[in-house]
Amino acid sequence: MSKHIRLAAAGLMLSVLASTNVYSAEKLTYYCSAQEDWCQLMAKGFEEETGIKVNMTRKSSGETMAQLKAEASNPKGDIWWGGTGDPHLQAAEEDLTEPYVSPMREELNDWAVSQAKSAGDKTIGIYSGGLGYGYNEDLLKKNNLPIPACWKDLLKPEYKGHVQMANPNSSGTAYTTLATIVQLFGEDEGFEFMKGLHKNINQYTKSGSAPIKAAARGENTIGIVFMHDAVKQAVSGFPIKVVAPCEGTGYEIGSMSIVKGARNMENAKKFYDWALGADVQSRSLEVKAYQVMSNKKAESSPKAPDLSEVKLIDYDFTKYGSSDERKRLLKKWDDEVSTLPQ
Helix, strand or coil, rough: CHHHHHHHHHHHHHHHHHHHHHHHHEEEEEEECCHHCCCCCCHHHHHHHHHCEEEECCCCHHHHHHHHCCCCCCCCCEEEECCCCCHHHHHHHCCCCECCCCHHHHEEEEHHHHHHHHHHCCCCCEEEEEEEEEEEEHHHCCCCCCCCCCCCCCCCHHHCCCEEEECCCHHHHHHHHHHHEEEEEEHHHHHHHHHHHHEEEEECCCCCCHHHHHCCCCCCCCCEEEEEHHHHHHHHCEEEEECCCCECCCCEEEEEEEECCCCHHHHHHHHHHCCCCCCHHHHHHHHCCCEEEECCCCCCCCCCCHHCCEEEEECCHHHHCCCHHHHHHHHHHHHHHHCCCC
């Protein structure tokens, strides 16, 4: 009798395991490098529409890139959505991501498709946004500080302790800042600029959007961020003014990539196609994300920065998204800038 019970129990266990394996096929491990509320919106939206259970982790693009490298021999993630394009390009170069040509591609803006082609179809553009900074108007007046309009204004000694940016090692926003300054002024003058800026920095944050959030809370005066992040705080009612620097500025192509060796590859492709849809991209407005979306038919807010009115540099995504150039610039920043006294 006990033998029959054991056999029945074993059969039940096999049945449970089988059902568990079937269920695990309907999962998606999703790495997100956009703003938290947008990450949550995408995860919930995909789960509701497909029934696929989404396990989401939110980290900055630099942190996610580091995680992909650490997990390369045993990938844990399936899809990486959002964050600046440079780390996505580096991941493609280092063979950490999977090539995929979505049937949605014909609906996208040329810059999004160009991003894909430059990476051998291992990533694609999902949104674009210009770099700049924002300042807390109340704090500026309280401290009797001049209104900044240019990058070089931020070097003025009266701004000492009033400027915040992220660390370029962890933040795609901050790496874009470093690469922008180097392209704008040349490497020698660009690094002199970063050294001068360092004197005025009160904190290097981990996340790229943190400096403007701190400014909105009244904890910081000027935050170097993508302009759409500053617009979000202004639209939310905080005394934030947005600046497109007078000398010109760089921009990002926020990107999406499928992790090489993804355990749930088909679900990753489903998410990829879904995320490129105009209706899904239009939902960015629900969380006050003011980037320009990659689908030509996606709705955009009239409050979003008009990049046609911003003096954008011809940002070299191929060069500054390469692994070697990124490592070189970050090492130089670590050695020559971050170690300086403030």
